[in-house]
Amino acid sequence: MDPLTFKIEPGSTIDLREYDPRYNPGIEREQAETGLAQLALEIDELQELLFGAARHSLLVIMQGMDTSGKDGTVRKVFSQISPLGSYVHGFGVPTPEELSHDFLWRVHKVAPAKGKIGIFNRSHYEDVLVVRVHNLVPPEVWGERYAMINNFEHLLAANNTIILKFFLHISKEEQEERLLKREEETEKAWKLSSGDWRERTYWDEYMAAYEDVLTKCSTSHAPWHLVPADRKWYRNYAVAHVVADTLRGYRDQWMEKLRVMGAEAKADLAAFRQEKGG
Numbered sequence: 001m002d003p004l005t006f007k008i009e010p011g012s013t014i015d016l017r018e019y020d021p022r023y024n025p026g027i028e029r030e031q032a033e034t035g036l037a038q039l040a041l042e043i044d045e046l047q048e049l050l051f052g053a054a055r056h057s058l059l060v061i062m063q064g065m066d067t068s069g070k071d072g073t074v075r076k077v078f079s080q081i082s083p084l085g086s087y088v089h090g091f092g093v094p095t096p097e098e099l100s101h102d103f104l105w106r107v108h109k110v111a112p113a114k115g116k117i118g119i120f121n122r123s124h125y126e127d128v129l130v131v132r133v134h135n136l137v138p139p140e141v142w143g144e145r146y147a148m149i150n151n152f153e154h155l156l157a158a159n160n161t162i163i164l165k166f167f168l169h170i171s172k173e174e175q176e177e178r179l180l181k182r183e184e185e186t187e188k189a190w191k192l193s194s195g196d197w198r199e200r201t202y203w204d205e206y207m208a209a210y211e212d213v214l215t216k217c218s219t220s221h222a223p224w225h226l227v228p229a230d231r232k233w234y235r236n237y238a239v240a241h242v243v244a245d246t247l248r249g250y251r252d253q254w255m256e257k258l259r260v261m262g263a264e265a266k267a268d269l270a271a272f273r274q275e276k277g278g
């Protein structure tokens with residue numbers, strides 16, 4: 001099967017106009033929905049192994065423009081996993097305390113421990129996206145951050161963090177439709193924000209900033225996946241696919257560790273019984 005997402009090769013230069021937000025290598029909606037349900041169950045099974053073996057952690061980073069579906073994707077892809085051992089962390093405007101530290105301080109604190117799945121809704125990438133678009137710090141400052149981010153992610157990866165980064169790629173037209181729909185639907189209106197319409201006027205600046213992120217920060221240990229995201233069912237299936245595929249690659253070594261742990265626990269119990277009996 002053709003890949004559903006575009007995994008950005010380290011060293012390639014990204015022009016977002018070359019990626020169609022409606023790209024689809026021939027997946028039908030029904031097939032995607034059935035597939036998603038199966039993958040969500042498999043991700044749950046794999047999460048239990050990850051938790052038990054406690055050898056790796058998984059860090060999932062979700063980025064994308066407003067309405068691109070960062071929340072919705074997480075809800076669908078991780079719908080089956082146990083809340084024990086996983087969490088979602090949203091990154092908003094930094095607090096005064098956060099701003100008084102380096103930009104990675106608030107991020108490192110919430111990176112997942114071994115056995116855990118940590119999901120970031122926005123992330124340290126905002127420090128080279130919104131911060132760059134709105135000149136919140138000078139170019140000399142944000143310009144150095146790409147290398148800092150790569151080094152930071154390298155540190156996490158060297159400590160057995162499996163890192164997956166998803167850029168949900170929607171078109172400007174699709175965003176307009178989704179924003180207008182929020183106004184129409186009473187139960188979605190709470191999500192309305194004039195800020196979303198204001199940010200939209202910086203669309204081209206954001207695309208340029210995202211192009212730099214994808215070009216400079218896709219590495220072998222922390223690759224970016226560009227996800228065609230104008231269709232929600234396609235987007236969810238595509239992300240679930242990458243997550244399940246990635247975790248599946250660790251299945252055998254986690255099972256092996258659990259077997260060893262099981263044997264040790266039994267031997268310990270046997271020794272205890274013998275001691276008690278003897």
Ligand code: AMP
Pocket residue numbers: 090091092093094122126127130131
């Ligand atoms: P939301 O994801 O809708 O809850 O909005 C979070 C807001 O926080 C977005 O407008 C982000 O651009 C903003 N934000 C996140 N990180 C930063 C940052 N490092 N500096 C400035 N604004 C940020």
Ligand code: MG
Pocket residue numbers: 066193196
């Ligand atoms: Mg928002």
